[in-house]
Amino acid sequence: MPGTVVGMTSSPHSAVPAIEADGLVKLFGKQRAVDGVSLAVPQGTVYGVLGPNGAGKTTTVRMLATLLRPDGGRARVFGHDVVAEPNAVRSLVGVTGQYASVDEDLSATENLMIFSRLLGLSGRDAKRKSTELLEEFGLTEAADKPLKNFSGGMRRRLDLAASLISHPPLLFLDEPTTGLDPRTRAQMWDTIRRLVADGSTVLLTTQYLDEADQLADRIAVIDRGRVIADGTANELKASVGTSSLGLVLVDRTDTERARVILSGFLGVEVSVTPEAGGLTAPLTDASITPELLIRLRDEGIAVDEITVQKPSLDEVFLTITGHDAPGDTTEPERSIA
Numbered sequence: 001m002p003g004t005v006v007g008m009t010s011s012p013h014s015a016v017p018a019i020e021a022d023g024l025v026k027l028f029g030k031q032r033a034v035d036g037v038s039l040a041v042p043q044g045t046v047y048g049v050l051g052p053n054g055a056g057k058t059t060t061v062r063m064l065a066t067l068l069r070p071d072g073g074r075a076r077v078f079g080h081d082v083v084a085e086p087n088a089v090r091s092l093v094g095v096t097g098q099y100a101s102v103d104e105d106l107s108a109t110e111n112l113m114i115f116s117r118l119l120g121l122s123g124r125d126a127k128r129k130s131t132e133l134l135e136e137f138g139l140t141e142a143a144d145k146p147l148k149n150f151s152g153g154m155r156r157r158l159d160l161a162a163s164l165i166s167h168p169p170l171l172f173l174d175e176p177t178t179g180l181d182p183r184t185r186a187q188m189w190d191t192i193r194r195l196v197a198d199g200s201t202v203l204l205t206t207q208y209l210d211e212a213d214q215l216a217d218r219i220a221v222i223d224r225g226r227v228i229a230d231g232t233a234n235e236l237k238a239s240v241g242t243s244s245l246g247l248v249l250v251d252r253t254d255t256e257r258a259r260v261i262l263s264g265f266l267g268v269e270v271s272v273t274p275e276a277g278g279l280t281a282p283l284t285d286a287s288i289t290p291e292l293l294i295r296l297r298d299e300g301i302a303v304d305e306i307t308v309q310k311p312s313l314d315e316v317f318l319t320i321t322g323h324d325a326p327g328d329t330t331e332p333e334r335s336i337a
């Protein structure tokens with residue numbers, strides 16, 4: 001059709017990032033919950049925002065989705081300013097996750113019908129769309145049950161289904177799999193991949209490195225309201241070491257000597273774990289492990305236990321920030337200027 005020519009060269013549509021945030025700030029009282037977050041999310045990609053409890057993920061999402069007004073910085077969604085053009089932004093985004101977006105006493109069908117009608121679908125279209133989505137999310141059998149009888153996984157899927165009624169080009173998924181069992185989690189991942197294959201852009205918040213790894217083209221690690229690292233999953237892993245080595249020694253008086261030997265051998269910082277006799281280190285190449293054991297044996301250090309684990313969010317944080325991620329109650333020493 002002739003109209004397609006327009007889209008080929010000068011149209012901004014495909015070139016415009018789905019999200020462009022520049023120095024977003026949100027204050028709650030004196031607390032800088034979001035403290036200068038900048039993000040660039042190209043269309044058709046999955047962007048992972050990875051961070052521990054209280055890092056500022058939900059607050060960032062809410063500002064981008066026009067649900068919360070930023071106290072500083074600016075953000076555009078498909079070129080539309082979230083503060084100046086909230087309606088344009090709202091028409092392009094779907095939000096799901098940590099919001100009570102559904103009514104407990106109503107059935108799944110009723111909830112989807114209500115959302116559909118709110119979005120302006122006719123009764124007939126609303127019914128069709130609801131049936132379609134319930135099927136897509138494997139909720140057909142539970143369609144008439146009230147939500148209070150739904151499991152966590154079913155709720156999550158219904159919540160995502162609700163956010164897809166309007167088929168938004170940009171979806172905010174706020175911790176879509178937190179608390180789900182592994183099978184439901186894998187289903188959710190498949191659904192997200194399918195959405196992106198259909199052309200959607202997804203901003204996904206998560207506390208799980210493996211989830212960001214599975215789904216996200218790029219990942220921003222956020223901590224205390226700031227982006228402390230960003231890049232592809234491989235880039236982040238490289239900064240952390242792809243795995244984590246754990247050693248328990250037979251004789252704990254060897255600990256310090258073993259630490260020095262391992263540090264020299266691996267060329268990285270080796271930490272002593274709280275239980276004396278334990279050592280941990282980031283490990284980029286797991287195939288080095290046998291050599292390492294030989295080295296320790298040659299030094300007369302006996303190893304009781306050895307483990308090699310994929311990196312956890314804790315290790316990402318420890319490596320990048322130098323402090324532990326969860327349960328950090330220290331007062332941030334920052335002014336609110």
Ligand SMILES: Nc1ncnc2c1ncn2[C@@H]1O[C@H](COP(=O)(O)OP(=O)(O)OP(=O)(O)O)[C@@H](O)[C@H]1O
Nearest residue numbers: 028033051052053054055056057058059060098207
């Ligand atoms: N409405 C609010 N009023 C006051 N403080 C808030 C409010 N919302 C969030 N906060 C605070 O802002 C900080 C960031 O919260 P946010 O919910 O954005 O974190 P999060 O990364 O989404 O955490 P989680 O993984 O637990 O969902 C937290 O310290 C939180 O207590």
Ligand SMILES: [Mg+2]
Nearest residue numbers: 057058059098
């Ligand atoms: Mg949150």
